[in-house]
Amino acid sequence: xxxxxxxxxxxxxxxxxxxxxxxxxxxxxxxxxxxxxxxxxxxxxxxxxxxxxxxxxxxxxxxxxxxxxxxxxxxxxxxxxxxxxxxxxxxxxxxxxxxxxxxxxxxxxxxxxxxxxxxxxxxxxxxxxxxxxxxxxxxxxxxxxxxxxxxxxxxxxxxxxxxxxxxxxxxxxxxxxxxxxxxxxxxxxxxxxxxxxxxxxxxxxxxxxxxxxxxxxxxxxxxxxxxxxxxxxxxxxxxxxxxxxxxxxxxxxxxxxxxxxxxxxxxxxxxxxxxxxxxxxxxxxxxxxxxxxxxxxxxxxxxxxxxxxxxxxxxxxxxxxxxxxxxxxxxxxxxxxxxxxxxxxxxxxxxxxxxxxxxxxxxxxxxxxxxxxxxxxxxxxxxxxxxxxxxxxxxxxxx
Numbered sequence: 001x002x003x004x005x006x007x008x009x010x011x012x013x014x015x016x017x018x019x020x021x022x023x024x025x026x027x028x029x030x031x032x033x034x035x036x037x038x039x040x041x042x043x044x045x046x047x048x049x050x051x052x053x054x055x056x057x058x059x060x061x062x063x064x065x066x067x068x069x070x071x072x073x074x075x076x077x078x079x080x081x082x083x084x085x086x087x088x089x090x091x092x093x094x095x096x097x098x099x100x101x102x103x104x105x106x107x108x109x110x111x112x113x114x115x116x117x118x119x120x121x122x123x124x125x126x127x128x129x130x131x132x133x134x135x136x137x138x139x140x141x142x143x144x145x146x147x148x149x150x151x152x153x154x155x156x157x158x159x160x161x162x163x164x165x166x167x168x169x170x171x172x173x174x175x176x177x178x179x180x181x182x183x184x185x186x187x188x189x190x191x192x193x194x195x196x197x198x199x200x201x202x203x204x205x206x207x208x209x210x211x212x213x214x215x216x217x218x219x220x221x222x223x224x225x226x227x228x229x230x231x232x233x234x235x236x237x238x239x240x241x242x243x244x245x246x247x248x249x250x251x252x253x254x255x256x257x258x259x260x261x262x263x264x265x266x267x268x269x270x271x272x273x274x275x276x277x278x279x280x281x282x283x284x285x286x287x288x289x290x291x292x293x294x295x296x297x298x299x300x301x302x303x304x305x306x307x308x309x310x311x312x313x314x315x316x317x318x319x320x321x322x323x324x325x326x327x328x329x330x331x332x333x334x335x336x337x338x339x340x341x342x343x344x345x346x347x348x349x350x351x352x353x354x355x356x357x358x359x360x361x362x363x364x365x366x367x368x369x370x371x372x373x374x375x376x377x378x379x380x381x382x383x384x385x386x387x388x389x390x391x392x393x394x395x396x397x398x399x
Contacts, residue, residue: 003316007323014296018324021292022332025372028285029336030343032371033364035274037344041358042270056237059093059226059244060252061085083250085223093228098243104133104229109210111217111224115184116174122184122206124213127165131155133229140168140196141178151193159209163192169203185216226251282375289379293325297387304390314388321384325376333372337365 011018062083093105109124131137132155142151143163159165164184166176171194176182180191189208197203214220230240237255244253297304304317341360348358 003319004323007320007327010296010300010320010324011327014299017292017296018328021289021325021376022328022335024285024288024292025329025332025376026336026339028282028375029333029368029372030340031281032278033337033340033361033368034344034348035278036364037341037358037361038348039270039274040361041344041348056230056256057228057240057244058254058256059085059089059228059248060224060254062250062252085226085251086221087223088221089223089248089251090226092247093226093244096243096247098230098240101230101240101243102228104129106130106133106227106229107210107223107225108227109213109217109219109222109224111213111219113185113206113216115170115182115206118174120170120174120184120206121204122164122208122213122216124208124210124217126210127157127159127207128155130207133227136198137202138196139165139193142193143179143190145178154193157193159192160190161209161212162189163208164189165193165195165207166191167195167203167205167207168197170206173204187216282371286375286379289325289376290382293321293380293383294386296324297321297383300387301390304387308390317388317390318384321380321387322377325380326373329372329376330369332376333369334365336372337368340364340368 087107090105090107093099093102096102106126106129108130111122111124113120113122115122135155137154139151139154142157145151164182166174166182171177171191174182176191176194178191178193182189182191184206195203195207208216214222228240228244230237241253241255245251307317307320341364344358345360
């Protein structure tokens with residue numbers, strides 16, 4: 001009878017102990033697989049959510065500036081060689097080297113106007129792009145929608161050419177509600193809707209369609225800025241900035257680093273939490289393997305003594321212990337991968353508030369088996385050494 005057959009027979013004779021050992025490995029591996037699958041799904045979805053939750057790059061006209069000291073007085077913000085940003089620059093974004101990362105492009109023109117005799121700021125936007133890029137914008141009231149009725153989804157609404165949208169503060173200052181008429185630069189508009197309060201400077205703005213504002217300000221085709229939301233799960237936002245800068249030499253492309261850093265920090269926190277939890281469970285699994293194998297060695301003192309008495313070397317005894325742990329670990333790794341994948345698919349969307357499904361990660365099959373094997377072999381080292389060091393004469397006293 002060879003060593004492999006001895007190990008197999010031992011497993012057959014001690015089914016419950018080996019099942020308990022395998023259970024510890026299965027739970028440990030399943031936890032790691034589930035956490036890695038969920039964290040990866042969260043990373044992808046979180047990146048998409050944050051990328052869609054506003055711009056992470058702003059394109060502004062390029063200009064040169066200088067600080068001047070005139071007569072002992074510092075004159076700041078002196079600008080010269082001011083470039084112009086126009087609608088003709090938008091196609092260049094889609095022709096850039098980073099077009100695959102571009103999600104939403106929202107051009108806008110900002111200018112000062114007279115509204116009902118008061119100074120105000122008006123923003124010309126492509127309403128569907130602007131409000132898709134900024135889903136936190138919502139209507140508090142809408143023209144044609146009665147009290148108690150639901151207002152429309154802002155990003156899906158068509159704002160008429162003579163329609164404007166007021167921020168909550170602007171509506172309060174101008175004393176206007178949805179459906180009222182408002183005179184802006186001697187042109188009359190209908191208040192299409194009033195935005196819900198956001199507690200930001202946007203509350204004081206007036207929004208209208210971009211071509212209308214360009215005509216109102218007598219700046220046809222011109223833009224003040226272009227906000228770009230980029231898909232950047234697999235690229236630094238800096239790469240997008242470089243690509244857009246190359247495509248638009250007349251513009252300054254600025255990364256909104258706060259949004260990008262927030263995304264990466266949040267993802268890192270989720271990843272760290274997953275690794276920490278997996279590490280704790282793996283430690284528990286290793287202790288289960290250690291105690292189970294030690295118990296098995298203690299129960300087989302007589303058997304090990306006989307092996308040593310008939311000529312088995314210490315290396316042979318250790319090999320038997322390692323073979324038993326190795327065979328159980330392979331099965332435990334496979335079972336752990338299947339259980340972890342199933343748990344991630346079922347529980348992931350609820351635990352992590354993921355809207356989509358958690359994809360099955362076939363790339364984790366081999367790592368799961370290797371993790372189980374390494375864990376089992378490392379935890380079995382002390383029991384194997386203890387078994388190998390048994391004195392045959394002492395062991396045979398138990399016969």
